[in-house]
Amino acid sequence: MMHRITLIPGDGIGPEITKATLEVMEATGLKVEWEVFEAGTSAIEKYKNPLPDEVINSIRRNGVCLKGPTTTPIAEGFRSINVALRKELDLFANVRPAKSFEGISSHYKNVDIVVIRENTEDLYCGVEHRIGDFAAESIKIITAKASTRIAKFAFEYAKKEGRKKVTAVHKANIMKLTDGLFLECVRNVSKEYPDIIYEEIIVDNMCMQLVRNPEIYDVILCPNLYGDIISDLCAGLVGGLGVVPGANIGDNLAVFEAVHGSAPDIAGKNIANPTALILSAAQMLKYIGESERGRKIEKALEIVIKEKLCLTPDLGGNATTEEFSIKICEKIKEL
Numbered sequence: 001m002m003h004r005i006t007l008i009p010g011d012g013i014g015p016e017i018t019k020a021t022l023e024v025m026e027a028t029g030l031k032v033e034w035e036v037f038e039a040g041t042s043a044i045e046k047y048k049n050p051l052p053d054e055v056i057n058s059i060r061r062n063g064v065c066l067k068g069p070t071t072t073p074i075a076e077g078f079r080s081i082n083v084a085l086r087k088e089l090d091l092f093a094n095v096r097p098a099k100s101f102e103g104i105s106s107h108y109k110n111v112d113i114v115v116i117r118e119n120t121e122d123l124y125c126g127v128e129h130r131i132g133d134f135a136a137e138s139i140k141i142i143t144a145k146a147s148t149r150i151a152k153f154a155f156e157y158a159k160k161e162g163r164k165k166v167t168a169v170h171k172a173n174i175m176k177l178t179d180g181l182f183l184e185c186v187r188n189v190s191k192e193y194p195d196i197i198y199e200e201i202i203v204d205n206m207c208m209q210l211v212r213n214p215e216i217y218d219v220i221l222c223p224n225l226y227g228d229i230i231s232d233l234c235a236g237l238v239g240g241l242g243v244v245p246g247a248n249i250g251d252n253l254a255v256f257e258a259v260h261g262s263a264p265d266i267a268g269k270n271i272a273n274p275t276a277l278i279l280s281a282a283q284m285l286k287y288i289g290e291s292e293r294g295r296k297i298e299k300a301l302e303i304v305i306k307e308k309l310c311l312t313p314d315l316g317g318n319a320t321t322e323e324f325s326i327k328i329c330e331k332i333k334e335l
């Protein structure tokens, strides 16, 4: 079956890791008609708009997009492309799996966590202002609609993926109304899933428990801010941002992307690690009904990393991005 997917290679290391990822997908025999777009700095130069309407329209039409990292100017210039995409397309769920890889040095061995983060509200609404010279205020918004929607998503995800437990993260002991409402909604939804264990934990304790004993966690459900922090913490448990995939999912729309940024310090050197984007692509294949091919990619990647066949410098090897992806393609063909 031929798929039609929107592709944003991004900038910095984006084009290099995107090329590697496309090769790996092709090695599985996947047939895709890519609609390729620029976004961010390069789109500004060409179209005077960091996120041209054509990109948004293409994602709406195709329902799915693979995205490389894009540079965001700090403190000035255009807003993050990721934030803009989430808002425009109402991609309300951020899904970040963190799974231990044999062969990647890390303090833990059996981590297999998926962080599901609410993506549209909380302190990230950006409703903040200065009050004179000596104070500033930021407003935290939590709604029953968004909390119930993300809770349903998390429990459905757990059910579909055969996961056993959902842990809701909060600080309702202090933020009794906002985080209290979040918990109330999650609790209500949890009652519809008696086969999935449901538990709640205060965010500071969550951080401590994750560092002490991450193996006992399964699906972790968070409002926006805690989710942002906890998902990076979980990435750190399994070897860092270079190896964790991500997805932003809405109603019949999804954007899959590596979690890391455009890494300008190593751009153009052919040494970037494409693992995170390749794993994001594998997630994407499962989403579009190509689970077998997605699993094949994950398996091949696992073998190449475990057997240290050809690792990029960030994983302690000296292979180039190209050599790494060629090795994965070879493995896929053997599977």
Ligand code: NAD
Binding pocket: 013, 017, 068, 069, 070, 071, 072, 073, 082, 241, 242, 257, 258, 259, 260, 261, 262, 263, 264, 265, 266, 271, 272, 273, 274, 275, 276, 314
């Ligand atoms: P970064 O993730 O780009 O880089 C942090 C460090 O990790 C750097 O030393 C980099 O070389 C290394 N690194 C990152 N990805 C790697 C990979 N695949 N292989 C090997 N090493 C890798 O974070 P940053 O430097 O804070 O951000 C750079 C730019 O990226 C900023 O403009 C930021 O706004 C943007 N950014 C974009 C996204 C996205 O598009 N999803 C996400 C985060 C940051």
